[in-house]
Amino acid sequence: MSAVVEIQNVTKKIKGKTIIDSLNFNVKKGEVFGFLGPNGAGKTTTIRMMVGLISITSGDIKISGYSIKKDFEKAISQVGGIVENPEMYKFLTGYQNLLHYARMSKGIKQTQIQEAVRLVGLSERIHDKVKTYSLGMRQRLGLAQALLHDPKVLILDEPTNGLDPAGIREMRDHLRMLAKERDMAVIVSSHLLSEMEMMCDRIGIIQRGKLIDVQLVNDFVNGPEKFIEIKVSPREAAIKLLKHHFPEIKVQVREKGIIIPLSKEQVPLLVREMVIANIDIFNVREQSRTLEDRFLEVTEKKGEALYAYADTK
């Protein structure tokens, strides 16, 4: 798969302060890329640079090969987006808002406007004034606006902000569908970590303006090694056996068993040894950690990240 969005060594300085520090990553066709980081990490700033709202101090961003700096019009015509809240003209109807943005891109037909409206499920209220819309409806209108010109890249800053659980689910389904069926590259930033886990194929973690990790969601959540929870009896015998085979291992003791970091290949070996040693095994389970656990682990800024999580509620 080819990269549609290329972030090349991007740095942003505001008044001598480095806010984004040599960011490098690519986003491919047909994938949902999550952009994750605690408050003030620089997610919005990066997205603003991607859509040309703010200048890039050094480095470049390319969309379908066109530089957003030098070939702004060509690059941006491939992009649909929402930056922070989807602010619309409140005194216009939803439809007039879409018409307004449709007139700004070349060759958008009326049927395309209607299709975008249908996709986000706003058909019933589209001719009402936007000031009568709920936040969720504004988010939907925002998405419709971003999809009008059938872009190759969709960039959304916190798209689930203000949506109820059903709305979040719907948004997630939309984004996955757009990526899979229309082969769009979708970039989302969000504080809702559990959300990202379900929505994204890959995530990049940014902290204090630096990209510290880009991984597939599955790999990321589980890390290089898995934690295995084993319910055994007697426990002490099991621990002794473990120490014998893996002298370095860190064992977490639980009420009815133990938790140990172990790679998948090592599990059968351990089970066999335990059976031979006459240790009863009740349950062997791979402990799946949530993205949140891992996120906190990686960023090591628990207080701030937890606050970020609470903030979006």
Next chain:
Amino acid sequence: MLMLIQNEWMKIFRRPGTLVMVGLLLLMVMITGSVIKYQQNQTTVQKQINWKADLQQQVDQSKQQLEKVSKVRVPSIKRSIALNQYQIKHNLNPNQKYSMWDFVSDGSGLIQLAGLFTIIIAAGIVAQEFNWGTIKLLLIRPISRGRLLLSKYITTILFALTMLVILFIFSLITGYLLFGTPETVVPYLKYVNGKVAEQSMISHLVVFYGMRSVTMLMLSTMAFMISAVFRNSSLAIGISIFLMFTGSELTMLLASKFHWAKYILFANTDLSQYFDGVPMVEGMTFHFSLAMLVSYFIMFQVLAFAVFKKRDVAA
């Protein structure tokens, strides 16, 4: 570009405030008409029989004055002499019944109101997008910032023209209904280069409106510039309206003391000073003022475009 202007136009006229502006303008024309009509009913104009003799007397008086007064007042006295003599010679009685033409001419005072509304629109057209947060969605379209700003400026000018046309036409209609057409077709007498010439009333009034709108155009452009540079519509409205009401007085004050006052914008906005009046500072010419106006205009535009194109759009 047409589409962009269409967009701006929609955003202006879909707001209730704009319709209130148009309504107020119409209302003010009607009120002005009613007041004048009322005053007329109080005082009946008597038609002088021997108006030629009166005019001749005025001419004689003016000629005597001509020898005494200071040099600056000479052109305006000469002008009135020439006009009076022309009227005597061509049998044009100046004491006509108040007609629709007079009303349209008097109604030109309301250009200030139209100007006020245009300033409000010009001040908001960029700044409001920042206030609403819609600027973010506006700038992520395949349209350069320069074109976007240009479409906004053109829309502002179109709005100004629309207000003027509404004012002019509605004044004509109101004037016709309240005061009717003049009994005899009277041409407008203009005085150019020491000669008197006749001009049709309507073309005179159009030029007259245009000339009186120069201040409005310049102040709106300034409001537009402030709006684009500072993203603050209150600031733009405040400064522009303050200058609209005090600008010419302040300049007049300065002009009496300092010669450089002629470089101030407001010394040059009243172009009619070259047709029937005295220039604010001695030595100023029509072409000088025109050059000054163009310079100011370019300066406002360069500032607006340079800042708007460079600006980082955060918040």
